[in-house]
Amino acid sequence: MTLPDDSGIRPYTHPAGGWDALGAVARAIHGQMNAVSGTRIMLRNNQPDGFDCPGCAWPDPKHTSAFEFCENGAKAVTWEATRKRATPEVFQRHTVSELLSWNDHDIEDLGRLTHPMAYDASTDRYVQIGWDEAFARIASVLQALPSPDMAEFYTSGRASNEAAFLYQLFVRAYGTNNFPDCSNMCHEATSVGLPQSIGIGKGTVSLEDFDHADLIISMGHNPGTNHPRMMTTLHAASRRGAPIVVFNPLRERALERFAAPQDPIEMATFTSTDIASDYLQVKVGGDAAALKGVMKGVLAIDAEDLAAGGPGVLDRAFIAQHTQGFEALADDLHATAWADVERASGLSRESLEHVARLYCRAKSTIVAFGMGITQHRLGTDNVQQISNLLMLKGNYGRPGAGICPVRGHSNVQGNRTVGIDEKAPLALRQGIERVYGFTPPAQRGHDAGEAIEAIEAGRSKFLMCLGGNLAVAMADPQRTFAAVRRLEMAVHIATKPNRSHLLVGRQSIVLPCLGRTELDLQAGGVQSITVEDSMSMVHASTGRLPPPSDQLRSEPAIVAGIAKAVLQGRHGIDWDAMVADYGRIRDGIEGVLAGFDGYNARIRQPGGFRLPIGPAERVWHTPSGKAQFLVMPGLKEDPRTSGAQVLTLATLRSHDQYNTTIYGFDDRYRGIFGRRDVVFLNADDLAAQGLAAGDRVDLEAVPFKGEAPAPEGAVLRNLTAVAYDIPRGSAGAYYPEANVLVGLAHRDAQSGTPSYKSVPVRVRRAAGAGPGQ
Numbered sequence: 001m002t003l004p005d006d007s008g009i010r011p012y013t014h015p016a017g018g019w020d021a022l023g024a025v026a027r028a029i030h031g032q033m034n035a036v037s038g039t040r041i042m043l044r045n046n047q048p049d050g051f052d053c054p055g056c057a058w059p060d061p062k063h064t065s066a067f068e069f070c071e072n073g074a075k076a077v078t079w080e081a082t083r084k085r086a087t088p089e090v091f092q093r094h095t096v097s098e099l100l101s102w103n104d105h106d107i108e109d110l111g112r113l114t115h116p117m118a119y120d121a122s123t124d125r126y127v128q129i130g131w132d133e134a135f136a137r138i139a140s141v142l143q144a145l146p147s148p149d150m151a152e153f154y155t156s157g158r159a160s161n162e163a164a165f166l167y168q169l170f171v172r173a174y175g176t177n178n179f180p181d182c183s184n185m186c187h188e189a190t191s192v193g194l195p196q197s198i199g200i201g202k203g204t205v206s207l208e209d210f211d212h213a214d215l216i217i218s219m220g221h222n223p224g225t226n227h228p229r230m231m232t233t234l235h236a237a238s239r240r241g242a243p244i245v246v247f248n249p250l251r252e253r254a255l256e257r258f259a260a261p262q263d264p265i266e267m268a269t270f271t272s273t274d275i276a277s278d279y280l281q282v283k284v285g286g287d288a289a290a291l292k293g294v295m296k297g298v299l300a301i302d303a304e305d306l307a308a309g310g311p312g313v314l315d316r317a318f319i320a321q322h323t324q325g326f327e328a329l330a331d332d333l334h335a336t337a338w339a340d341v342e343r344a345s346g347l348s349r350e351s352l353e354h355v356a357r358l359y360c361r362a363k364s365t366i367v368a369f370g371m372g373i374t375q376h377r378l379g380t381d382n383v384q385q386i387s388n389l390l391m392l393k394g395n396y397g398r399p400g401a402g403i404c405p406v407r408g409h410s411n412v413q414g415n416r417t418v419g420i421d422e423k424a425p426l427a428l429r430q431g432i433e434r435v436y437g438f439t440p441p442a443q444r445g446h447d448a449g450e451a452i453e454a455i456e457a458g459r460s461k462f463l464m465c466l467g468g469n470l471a472v473a474m475a476d477p478q479r480t481f482a483a484v485r486r487l488e489m490a491v492h493i494a495t496k497p498n499r500s501h502l503l504v505g506r507q508s509i510v511l512p513c514l515g516r517t518e519l520d521l522q523a524g525g526v527q528s529i530t531v532e533d534s535m536s537m538v539h540a541s542t543g544r545l546p547p548p549s550d551q552l553r554s555e556p557a558i559v560a561g562i563a564k565a566v567l568q569g570r571h572g573i574d575w576d577a578m579v580a581d582y583g584r585i586r587d588g589i590e591g592v593l594a595g596f597d598g599y600n601a602r603i604r605q606p607g608g609f610r611l612p613i614g615p616a617e618r619v620w621h622t623p624s625g626k627a628q629f630l631v632m633p634g635l636k637e638d639p640r641t642s643g644a645q646v647l648t649l650a651t652l653r654s655h656d657q658y659n660t661t662i663y664g665f666d667d668r669y670r671g672i673f674g675r676r677d678v679v680f681l682n683a684d685d686l687a688a689q690g691l692a693a694g695d696r697v698d699l700e701a702v703p704f705k706g707e708a709p710a711p712e713g714a715v716l717r718n719l720t721a722v723a724y725d726i727p728r729g730s731a732g733a734y735y736p737e738a739n740v741l742v743g744l745a746h747r748d749a750q751s752g753t754p755s756y757k758s759v760p761v762r763v764r765r766a767a768g769a770g771p772g773q
């Protein structure tokens with residue numbers, strides 16, 4: 001059925017990328033900055049002597065000579081380098097209550113924060129304060145807390161290694177491991193699942209490996225929108241004939257076909273390249289089952305080959321020498337019935353056996369994955385089943401083979417490496433003690449979900465956020481918003497205003513910081529920072545733009561200012577010296593952590609250096625010293641979704657957003673224009689409810705058994721139903737709006753990752769809407 005033109009819902013028929021992507025860059029520049037400076041800054045993006053793109057954590061090709069085009073990067077940079085300013089005068093014009101009624105786009109589009117500000121309850125406004133005043137207020141609250149464990153210190157993944165290291169040093173010197181971070185809502189299932197499997201919670205491949213892979217399996221990610229530079233890699237792989245198998249419930253255009261803006265022929269001829277050789281529309285939440293099916297297929301092919309006198313298709317030498325637990329895995333796979341695999345995955349035995357054949361034929365395989373794998377009740381299981389599959393054929397520690405978790409924020413991996421970790425690993429604590437002479441706390445701190453629960457219960461009274469928009473990113477705004485409003489003090493170090501800043505507690509402070517594109521001048525001269533990408537490459541980044549206000553401070557300078565005020569000379573750390581020259585912070589990192597030898601020298605090499613990755617050398621830092629096959633018994637289906645009419649909803653990013661930052665209202669590749677109030681549903685599911693495309697519907701959360709009934713408001717109202725190519729029983733709607741449907745307790749038990757992508761919901765005609773409305 002075709003909807004009227006003004007509905008903003010019409011199928012997008014072009015390949016992803018191409019001229020439309022170039023046009024989007026031009027519009028992004030036009031909307032936020034002037035064209036000359038916009039173009040100049042884009043040309044410095046991800047260049048050896050430029051700044052690291054804040055867009056995502058996909059690595060740069062080694063010898064970047066030409067500007068690597070990326071729509072996502074262009075939007076991230078122009079959004080930061082905007083000419084708009086959120087000055088104290090702007091905050092004089094609008095009360096906090098008024099700003100709260102605005103949408104997320106309009107709040108951030110006020111522009112760059114220019115001055116430190118504090119909330120004034122008597123006028124319901126943010127008002128300018130001095131830096132020293134801000135630091136003194138923070139110190140007085142932190143010093144008065146009965147226990148340091150009553151404070152939470154959040155990090156979003158844009159902070160540099162230097163800022164994050166200084167921050168964790170301050171927080172541990174203060175006395176807690178309460179380090180909720182965005183990773184807890186993102187790849188935590190990877191960080192928890194992979195160490196048990198291969199001894200490290202990071203990817204094992206390098207960018208060059210993609211040139212040597214005979215098969216790439218892409219699961220649960222949407223690189224055309226979220227990692228456009230990965231499309232260059234997939235495009236090249238497809239061109240050289242490597243099969244690319246996609247597991248994704250939604251048909252995502254970039255994974256179907258892509259026109260590379262770097263490719264003059266495709267651009268000139270309006271042609272494109274097919275990306276996926278096989279597109280498997282797995283049910284939302286069905287990946288562990290699908291992976292078990294593929295592995296069953298592999299074992300069957302192996303048995304056949306052995307029976308025919310062949311050597312089998314498994315890498316038996318690898319399994320014998322490098323792994324444990326194969327027999328238990330094989331027993332479990334044999335005990336798992338095909339009918340159950342088909343039901344839980346929504347995929348046919350035939351299609352899974354086909355993938356098994358491709359996998360057996362390929363010498364080297366890479367599996368890349370994103371949020372469609374991790375943000376589930378079974379997130380950790382999903383990740384571990386991927387690793388099992390790779391181990392069956394020894395796909396670790398060889399060129400062209402390995403696991404590739406595709407990280408989100410540009411330095412989320414680096415933040416964890418340098419100590420943003422509520423689990424406080426022993427080696428880190430020992431390193432801090434060695435270099436800084438104090439004993440950091442050992443007790444595990446709070447992750448993001450636990451931090452909100454502690455704040456809600458009144459066990460935590462203070463929250464500091466090094467970037468991000470925690471309250472909006474977190475599940476269950478009914479509970480989360482109410483919780484953060486109970487805080488004694490909230491402190492936000494940020495580039496732009498957002499809703500979390502407006503959910504004011506008794507005291508709220510916003511501290512404006514430099515962005516990555518901006519010149520960072522300290523006593524020791526112009527400073528560079530460093531970041532670690534998804535493939536463990538550490539490299540330098542130097543901003544060049546003039547800062548939007550002379551009041552801004554760098555993140556390290558702000559953290560150091562707070563540390564000095566709070567610690568009052570305790571621990572004898574020379575914070576000023578480290579801020580004067582970030583090289584000293586890097587010396588500290590090198591002293592505390594393994595793998596950073598010669599840190600300051602090695603970041604001067606173009607492209608930086610790679611941190612050691614054990615599995616890439618077939619070294620396994622697990623308790624047994626071997627890689628572990630890990631069994632997921634049964635298929636762990638969610639009993640709530642077996643009932644009729646309960647759908648599993650995945651919350652999704654649109655093409656025009658960066659997490660909670662809403663750049664605009666189009667989701668071009670999915671055919672949505674000028675709006676976000678839609679839900680993607682299978683046409684048969686709609687029909688089964690007596691609904692049709694274009695109808696207005698409500699989504700209602702279906703709570704856990706035994707959990708309190710869905711709280712008032714756990715309904716997302718008045719969405720327009722879009723008939724989409726998605727499996728029956730699965731649905732999609734945009735994040736963060738759909739977070740009202742995600743219970744705070746709805747998390748992966750092993751990693752604590754919120755189950756943002758398997759939310760049981762019912763769909764019904766919107767209250768008050770007649771048929772056809």
Ligand SMILES: Nc1nc2c(c(=O)[nH]1)N[C@H]1C(S)=C(S)[C@@H](COP(=O)(O)OP(=O)(O)OC[C@H]3O[C@@H](n4cnc5c(=O)[nH]c(N)nc54)[C@H](O)[C@@H]3O)O[C@H]1N2
Pocket residue numbers: 055056072186219220221222223225226227247248249250252282283284285286287369370371372373407408409650651652653655657658659660757
């Ligand atoms: N432009 C832009 N870039 C970004 C971001 C952004 O918001 N905007 N965010 C950054 C961050 S922090 C992150 S973590 C990454 C996120 O990047 P992605 O990992 O790509 O995350 P999502 O867009 O949330 O969704 C991923 C995909 O998973 C699919 N999916 C949903 N449920 C399932 C499932 O059960 N199984 C499978 N196999 N697939 C499923 C969806 O259809 C979608 O295509 O991107 C980073 N880059």
Ligand SMILES: Nc1nc2c(c(=O)[nH]1)N[C@H]1C(S)=C(S)[C@@H](COP(=O)(O)OP(=O)(O)OC[C@H]3O[C@@H](n4cnc5c(=O)[nH]c(N)nc54)[C@H](O)[C@@H]3O)O[C@H]1N2
Pocket residue numbers: 108156157158159182183185186187371375408409466467468469470472473474475493494495496497498513514515516555651652653658659660661735736738739742756
């Ligand atoms: N339902 C649902 N919820 C989700 C997800 C989902 O898929 N579905 N995804 C989750 C994921 S993967 C993630 S990573 C989280 C994201 O959670 P966060 O990382 O907390 O959120 P962002 O939206 O990236 O944060 C945006 C804010 O960061 C600030 N900022 C931007 N640049 C800088 C900088 O350089 N320095 C500082 N100090 N501040 C800066 C700006 O003020 C901006 O408003 O959300 C999670 N929430």
Ligand SMILES: [Mo]
Pocket residue numbers: 182185186187407408409
């Ligand atoms: Mo993320």
